[in-house]
Amino acid sequence: MLRTFAILLLGSATITVMPTQKILAGTLTGELPIVIGHRGASGYRPEHTLESYRLAIELGADYIEPDLVSTKDGVLVARHENEISGTTDVANHPEFADRKTTKIIDGQTLTGWFTEDFTLAELKTLRAKERIPNIRPQNTVYNGLFEIPTLQEVIDLAKQKSAELGRTIGIYPETKHPSYFDSIGLSLEEPLVNILKANGYNSQTSPVFIQSFEVSNLQELNTLIDVPLIQLIDSAENKPYDFVLSGDARTYGDLITATGLADIANYADGIGAYKWLIIPRDAQGNLLSPTTLVDDAHAAGLLVHSWTFRRENNFLPANLQNQPEEEFKRYYQTGLDGMFSDNPDIAFAARAAVYGVPEPLTLLGAGTAMAFGAAFKRKLKQK
Structure with a gap:
């Protein structure tokens, strides 16, 4: 697969990373892995709200993740699921009973x-609530x-932030x-492409x-817009x-074989892998040694971007309880190119x-340079 790699530098300074550590970590581009605010900073605010996204950025996220579903009138909104009783107060609205x-x-x-x-106007009358209150009562x-x-x-x-x-x-x-x-009849692809293009997101950089x-x-999107695509696994x-x-008959397991990965490379630029496929756990929930997936x-x-990294013991390996940063570090050391985290x-x-x-890093102010591998040019399409 023909690819070119480019680095986007913002501001007047650059980040210095020790070469030995870059080799040790082994990211695809040799650049820093990205931090992705999973549904924003959903460990601290109700997910998929502007306040959650804003906090994620302030806490150092390079990217923020909106899951997209459609309204009745074809507007893309940020919800993890189109069924919204668990993340909004819709049940308290008698007009929508x-x-x-x-x-x-x-x-x-x-x-x-x-x-x-619901139309967008109707959804805008609802308010978000915490999805997992038993785990995140705060x-x-x-x-x-x-x-x-x-x-x-x-x-x-x-863009505002x-x-x-x-920094971008x-x-x-x-x-x-x-x-x-x-x-x-509410296709997601065309509205997504239209919004991205209207906002200037239409290239590999x-x-x-x-x-x-x-x-x-994703294969359809690969024909509609020239931006990086990620196959979730x-x-x-x-x-x-x-x-x-x-x-x-294929499973996700088939997609991460050598043949499956080669197939993915024909239409996408990376995979977003469930973290246990990268470092599995044993029957007792202890973290084991990494696989060769990265x-x-x-x-x-x-x-390779991986999901989802959270601080609560409910989500941590048995041998790393109360040590979320240690788990996160072990995954970075495999060479991850990005991490989704609440x-x-x-x-x-x-x-x-x-x-x-x-x-x-995020508090250094204007002029801080954030480096990230931005251009992953897919194989030239054959007519």
Whole structure:
């Protein structure tokens, strides 16, 4: 696969990384791995709110991640799922009681309220709430305060904070349930491409990655826009849902074989791998030794971003309880090119520890240079 690598430097200074540590970490481009604010700083604020994204940036995130679903009137909004009873106060709105329904989404039967049954104006009357209050009770103090943002509002925030901080903040949208939305006439791909192009995100050096757990929509996007694409990889035994629909027998495990990675490299620039595929755990939940996945993907010319890194013991290995930074560091040492984290501050600190970069990088002010491998030129398309 033919690729070129470019570095985007902002401001007048550069980050100095010790060469021996760069070789040790082994990122694909030799540059710092990126910190991706997973649904914003969702460890500290209700997810997918402008306040969550804003805090993620202030805590050092290089990219913020809006998961995208559609409204009834075709507007892309940031929600992890189109079923919103767990992340909004919709159940407290009697005017929407008759919208509660049961649907089958990617083979799962769900009962609740769905974004595609609401106009944007109606969704804007709702307020976000903490998705996992039993694990993050401190975040419930923000329940009822924040709106559901549109993709355009997320982009506007990223651009505003980029100007304020003197460093580029990228966006990392995920298309959620694209086959389902296609089936109801609310395709995600075209609105996403239109918004990105309207905002100047239309090249391999644009600070954007598009990600998806499905394959066919990434292949379609590869024909519609020239920005970096990331194939998300779930547990090895699971399947992309478009494979389920088409009868394709392959699993995510098949996609990370040498043949599978070579196939991905024909339409995408990297993989977003479930972290246990990179460093697995034993039956007791202890972290084991790394697999060869990072090296295998790099050999295929693919970036490796991994998800999801969180500070709570519920999500940490048994042998690293109360030590989130240690877990994050071990993954960086595999050569990851990026890390999705609910806690961007911890991901930032762990990156600084592994790479010897002075902290706090994000507080150095205007003129700070953030280096990231930005251009991953895909194979020239054959007519």
